Amino acid sequence: MPLPSSSSAASPARRPPSEAGTAAPDAAEPGRDPGEPTAAGAAEAPDAPEDGRPALSTAGVLPVRHRWPWPGAAPLTSVLVVLTTIAALEMLRAAGPLLDGVAVRHGVPWAALTAVVAFGAAALAGPLTWWVGSREAVLLSVCGLAVLRLVVQVPAARGLVTVSAAVAAALIALLLVLRAALGTQDGPAWVARAVALGVAIDLAVRLPLDLWDPVWRGGPIGWSVALLLALALAGAAWARYRENASVPMPVTAQLAVAGPVLALLGVFLASPAFLASQGGMTQASAGMWIAGGVLLGIAGLSLPRLPVAGPVAAVALPSAVLLLLVAPAPLAGPLTLLALALLPLLLTRAVTLREEGRRRTALLGMTLAGLGCGLGYVAVVLPYQAHYEMPMPVPNVVFPVLGAAVVGWAAWTASPPARPARAVAPLLTAGVLFAMPPLSGALSPAPHPLPTDTADGSYRLLSWNVHYAVDRDAELVPEKILSVIRDSGAHVVVLQEVPRGWPVAGGTDLLAWLENRLDVTAVWAPAADRQFGNVILTSLPVTESVSRSLPQAGGTMGRSLAVAEIELADGLTTRVATTHLQHDDARETRLTQLATVLADHREAPFSVLAGDFNAEPGSTEIDTVLDAGFRSAQDEAGDPEAFTAPTHDPAHRIDWVFGSEGADFDAFTVQDSTASDHAPLTVTVIQR
Helix, strand or coil: CCCCCCCCCCCHHHCCCCCCCCCHHHHCCCCCCCCCCCHHHHHCCCCCCCCCCCCCCCCCCECCCCCCCCCCCCCHHHHHHHHHHHHHHHHHHHHHHHHHHHHHHHCHHHHHHHHHHHHHHHHHHHHHHHHHCHHHHHHHHHHHHHHHHHHCCCHHHCCHHHHHHHHHHHHHHHHHHHHHHCCECCHHHHHHHHHHHHHHHHHHHHCCCCCCCHHHHCHHHHHHHHHHHHHHHHHHHHHHHHHCCCCCCCCCHHHHHHHHHHHHHHHHHCCHHHHHHHHCCCHHHHHHHHHHHHHHHHHHCCCCCCCCHHHHHHHHHHHHHHHHHHCCHHHHHHHHHHHHHHHHHHHHHHCCCCCHHHHCCHHHHHHHHHHHHHHHHHHHHHHHHHCCCCCCCCCCCHHHHHHHHHHHHHHHCCCCCCCCCCCHHHHHHHHHHHHHHHHHHHCCCCCECCCCCCHHHEEEEEEEECHHHECCCCCECHHHHHHHHHHHCCCEEEEEEEEECCHHHCCCEHHHHHHCCECCEEEEEEECCCCEEEEEEECCCEEEEEEEEECCCCCCCCEEEEEEEEECHHHCEEEEEEEECCCCCCHHHHHHHHHHHHHHHHHCCCCEEEEECCCCCCCHHHHHHHHCCCEEHHHHHCCCCCCCECCCCCCECCEEEEECCCEEEEEEEECCCCCCCCCCEEEEEEEC
């Protein structure tokens, strides 16, 4: 950056806030920080500032000074946008399991209130800017985020309070950095590009880790990622503080659109787990579709401006999101690619400075932006997820579609920005990042099979409701799930509540995670919104499989049934089925669902029927199963008095393993594990 003329008493980097940015009369205006242009100053720029700085444009921004050795390079502010986007996506995912813990202990309304308070705290972006000034607010918020990112890496410190504080800090830092980026030439386009690059880096890190976030992993990998991100955040913030003291920052409440954008990216469009389950594809294929969409979105920002591009994209985005949520699986990949390609264009237009924004103070503008951002995220994600516990008056797909519509409306009502310069570097950077996961995947160790010795027709069965791989302390624990499976010696594993991208599971795809470590055939039966369901895993030959939906019958979500015909030694076969019936006080719903299960059994008899029946011994539901000719493995070969849930205070026996004629049981055990709120059940099945 060129230095001021020798007549200046101090360089801009060392000038106190009261002297930086604009003239003294501007600084005296109540509620506006010193570096913020006035309405008049935004319209009329001085011809030749006396301190040697370049003249402001009529939009009240400084031209970008290219200090980096690659073409079209972003300034440090854009680097900060990339880093804060990564940190924000991480913290938003980390909040999911903890908020679910509040819902489990205190109910959905309390979880909703907690989310509103935690995410709404982003409104403090306004008071922080008013209190310390724009430059200092960016520095303090980003450095605070760096510290909190390290704090939540410590398991003992990772609780609801610290993660909520980290979420608020991430949203505040992101908004203030976005505001700073808008103060440079081509600011809106650089904002969109930087956000897209943040998504690219986030995916490039998570895909090789099978979507188990570094924040949950611990160990050398988790801590290396946390330290690198924290140091990068603090270092870039300090470097920018020293370098760009005099860049004015526009006041723009429309930055609130960042909330719905983060919700769409983090939960739906840029979630490999969501796309893999929605589209019936592998995680690697989902990653390729997402990579293609991000690359197209970055490249599209350099295309010539078309008058109809904004309105068309504003309508196309919510349409693509709606179809993604309801259309058949083969369309999921193309629709995701389309939505991701449109999002940067819409974000560029949505954050373009409006005339009314020039008249707001930093206190009001950034308070509104923070409140809208935090609550905008909550309004999209919370009712979508909570619908399965507390049904909403409308289908839950309405909420992400409304979020996309808000982004489209914000873009439609804005004046289109000037066409930015072609930027090859961000496109190449994203391409290199997306090449990393396949290369790292090729170096991963080969998966190990489950036991396959079934002499005399006997095999070990494990049945377990894994509670989306979240333990009773709201920690994401896929490794503990895998450890229990391996230690059980089970030939056949049946699991319920398997997550495939749900926010309450931190975006994890447990099915893909297990398949990458176990050489098994998986029979997947999706329930609810395809991101949740039941699965049968085995390394034995599967000769036939069935996945079907059960009647919702007034329940809060759809349920499913998975069936596998498995070949044993000596020419024997066993037919294993697993299900998860409606919870809460819903006996009639469970009986209706059982009627479908037992009808399938009558057509092609099950040898074993296992799962979470949400019914106690002596209930009408269990009596119905017994009357159909099944026998309880726990009553025949285990302790009938042993409870199966919840693991922190066992009081209920609602998980069952049943056998029909031709299947005998031995060595039934209710295992001791804290990896879920349900205990794993193991039993030896002797097939005759």
